[in-house]
Amino acid sequence: MDIVIIGSGNVAAVLGRKFKAAGHTILQVYSRNASAASKLAYEWDTDSTNYTSLIIKNADVYLIAVADDAIDRVANELRLPGMVVAHTAASVPKEVLKRVTAHYGVFYPLQSLRKEMAVLPDVPIFFDGSDELARKKLAALAHSISDENVIEAGDEARLKLHVAAVVVSNFVNHLYSLAEEYCRKEGIEFKQLLPLIAETASRVKEISPEQSQTGPALRHDSETIQKHLELLKNHPQLKNIYVLLTESIQQAK
Ligand SMILES: NC(=O)c1ccc[n+]([C@@H]2O[C@H](COP(=O)([O-])OP(=O)(O)OC[C@H]3O[C@@H](n4cnc5c(N)ncnc54)[C@H](OP(=O)(O)O)[C@@H]3O)[C@@H](O)[C@H]2O)c1
Known part of the structure; x- marks a missing residue:
């Protein structure tokens, strides 16, 4: 054409x-x-x-x-x-x-x-x-x-898809970006997380994200969560998101 x-x-x-x-x-x-x-x-x-x-x-x-x-x-x-x-x-x-x-x-x-x-x-x-x-x-x-x-x-279906696309792509990438900044400030290497990122992304091809969830929020590991929040005092933006997502994971169960 x-x-x-x-x-x-x-x-x-x-x-x-x-x-x-x-x-x-x-x-x-x-x-x-x-x-x-x-x-x-x-x-x-x-x-x-x-x-x-x-x-x-x-x-x-x-x-x-x-x-x-x-x-x-x-x-x-x-x-x-x-x-x-x-x-x-x-x-x-x-x-x-x-x-x-x-x-x-x-x-x-x-x-x-x-x-x-x-x-x-x-x-x-x-x-x-x-x-x-x-x-x-x-x-x-x-x-x-x-x-x-x-x-x-149609218009309505595309709009609905776009919301989901923003969540799985733009929001997840923003979390990567915050994590990268956190790593830089704390003297650790973001690239050490790449195998974890790849595994988490590829797993959703096999099982639903709900079944795939792991981590301290899901396990209600309060002491670990408190240690993380203590460390995140110097990263207020990331700390707010950590609290929000921890609550969201615990409410989703
Ligand atoms: N990127 C994606 O991943 C993606 C995926 C699916 C759909 N889309 C959609 O595709 C469209 C373009 O996205 P994009 O990512 O290619 O955007 P982009 O890289 O920011 O490019 C936008 C283009 O629009 C032009 N533009 C902006 N304001 C204008 C105006 N007032 N009058 C005339 N031209 C104007 C820009 O010209 P200048 O260079 O002069 O600013 C540039 O050529 C959007 O509707 C977006 O929703 C994007």
Whole structure:
């Protein structure tokens, strides 16, 4: 397919690379950030622009991969009648694109994507479309980069998924970040925790997280918990989260 990518951030870069690897043509990259757009265009041997009026009008699919709050603003400047146009946000309704075309939809990659990724990850795609044409094209594009994991999902289902995704990815990563800072300040090495992180993450493929839980909170090891809280006096942000999560684990039983 011929694709125009609107945006030049993480999702634009990773999906664009996956499209190229699957044999599609990126016709053009548009971004308000001219230098980021031309960098991606150079990588994909294609054109770029930072003027919405210069966006090419004959692509099979237009993918809007800009910040959630910017989708409405970008849509305001786009008129692509007859074209298939989708955004990549989980939590933004597809109707935001109604004024752009009759064939609009969503192409949501349920994965944590970063421009700097050396290896392209597996990316499950949750798609939605306003009509048969949009659904058909977006489904075909999704299958071309993610054979096993292509699921049709409406606005409500995507919003629900996004909440769960924030918890398992963004929140867990924030805990890693706090733990890394704690390790640095206490003179221990965060990397010594990597086998534990890998084991905990891989275990949820086999058994439910509820069954997989271990640790002092679950065992009600009060003396150990008190020693930890004493040590965490110098780390108030982490201490608050430790208390909150200890209570949550004990209430979950
Ligand atoms: N990253 C992920 O893991 C992920 C996964 C699934 C879905 N998504 C969704 O994909 C979309 C893009 O996310 P991202 O991670 O690629 O974001 P990002 O890396 O921060 O890139 C955002 C892009 O939006 C542009 N932008 C921001 N504000 C704008 C505005 N007011 N007008 C025009 N362009 C604007 C930015 O341009 P500048 O460079 O000029 O700021 C940049 O090109 C979001 O809807 C997000 O929810 C992200």
